[in-house]
Amino acid sequence: MNASSDVGYHAQRQARWHYGEVAFWLIVLACGFLFPTRYLIMTDILRLALFAMSLDLILGYAGIVSLGHAAFFGVGAYAAGLLALHGIINEPVLALVVAGLAAMVLGFATSFLVIRGVDLTRLMVTLGIALLLEALAERFSNITGGTDGLQGIEMQPIFGQIPFDMFGKAGFFYSLAVLFLLFLFARRVVHSPFGLSLRAIKNNPLRAAAIGIPVNRRLIAIYTLAAFYAGIAGALFTQTTAIASLDVFAFERSADLMLVLVIGGTGYLYGGLIGAVIFRMLQELFSTITPQYWQFWIGLVLVVIVLVGRQRLHRWVLYVPNLVIKQVAGRRAVVAVPESDA
């Protein structure tokens, strides 16, 4: 077997659906029927998962560290809010796509700033862009509603058929469908030659350029795509909660997002999804112990994760599942330790 077909074989094997993945999505779907009283928090988790998946695309696959991913979330949220509030596009799915595209345009425009420079410059530029947008949203309070946010948003039924109900059931399944579709697309993208070239860039941009990968164009493409995803997540936020306020741009949102992804692990797409579940559970737990000071515990979790080491932590967590798989199936574990050196 020659080298290129060998690479192709492994790439294809990686890209195949595992039983575990099918089970994962079935469990998520089942949650929708098992916990009918918890739709609101579950919708929240789905939204966060989508947002984290968006960051995973640039952080886990392309190695771009961003402190301002909330910028795209915010643009999506306000775009969806304004479209619904002024009745420009009443149909939620279409509005969702348009809001995502708005964030995507911003992502494309700012990607040229982000691909320049090293980590530190990227951190500053992404943070600066998010703060800039927050300042803009505050400045043009006649459009954005300022600190009060957009109020009085009324969502029309999805496809004109399914109305949003007050228990959030429609919102949950709507979010789940969006998340699943976008996940399928992201999965296709990261396992494509394009996705593999991104990994090459992440591991060593110079070497990637030397073997003929157009580094900057690839980074622009994935950054733009990630912005689209974040915009959709933001739009879902507005559509399912019927509010959009200044805090969609907040630094805390970008920082929390990092934590979500770090908990779940980067570079295998499920990190954001698993991280979102654990993060929300932690948040619930902390806010029941100390309602006002849960941020302290979130900070502590971050510090501990970094000090213990992200890779070591994931090895510990996956130790039991791997052992079970080894015993039951008698083969090498399929639950892989995610790549997490971003």
Next chain:
Amino acid sequence: MFTKVHLLSMTAILTNLFDGVAYGMLLFVLACGLAVTLGLMNFVNLAHGAFAMAGGYVCMVLVNRMGWPFFAALPLAFVSAAAIGIALERTLYRHLYARSHLDQVLFTIGLTFMSVAAVDYIQGSSRVFINLPAALQGQFDVFGVGIGRYRLMIIVICGLLTIGLQMVLAKTRFGSRLRAAVDDPRAASGLGINVPQVFAFTFAFGCGLAGLGGALSAEILGLDPYFPLKFMIYFLIVVTVGGSSSITGPFLASLLLGIGDVAGKYYVPKMGPFVIYTMMIVILIWRPNGLFGRAAAR
């Protein structure tokens, strides 16, 4: 029409310039510790503002609750922030120097969140004020230009500190050790310089300066538990725009930022912090290593 004339009058410009310089000097004292950790040690310390906040709160407690005189509390603010700094450096930070920027960012964001919540828990979330001695209150006129006493004191203290720092860096043995350790840690340790010790000392000193700056800034910037988050971006701007090759870069950047921010808020109040952020992004795109930085990419 009258206001227009008034806005552009000479005295108004000079008063703004004076306030801007005071503000810039303050930013410099707050951020120059970060210039060392971020610029020289290449460690992304987003928790720098937490040390400033610690100093500010120590000063507040000493002056308001225990009745210390303001000028006696200032050194204590420095010492306490430096002590916290060195304790954290020895126990936590030093393990992270070799780690990726992402790890450093996550770690220091975590520390910042913890400090915000902890101070909120201990002292409450509202803004605190430090009782100033009467001699520092009010302002006097010099040829019609209003000079705030407190701001004048800040300019004097921070100016002296800057000169002192420059002297220490340029003239003393410790200064040359630090510069050597920064330029090439391996060669420096080969020459018998205890690089970790130099870094630890510098880190602590930077934290101390931040603490002093925090105590001084309570009156001007406002001191509340969210201080580290609110001013994080300002510190980062000072360092990234100023570059890290010398102490002059961050100093000029601070003055530029201070004057720009004060003037921006006075002349185009509606644009808010917009001007500053735009300036920062433009400068970073134009000169990724900072306005006064050297070309070498780190």
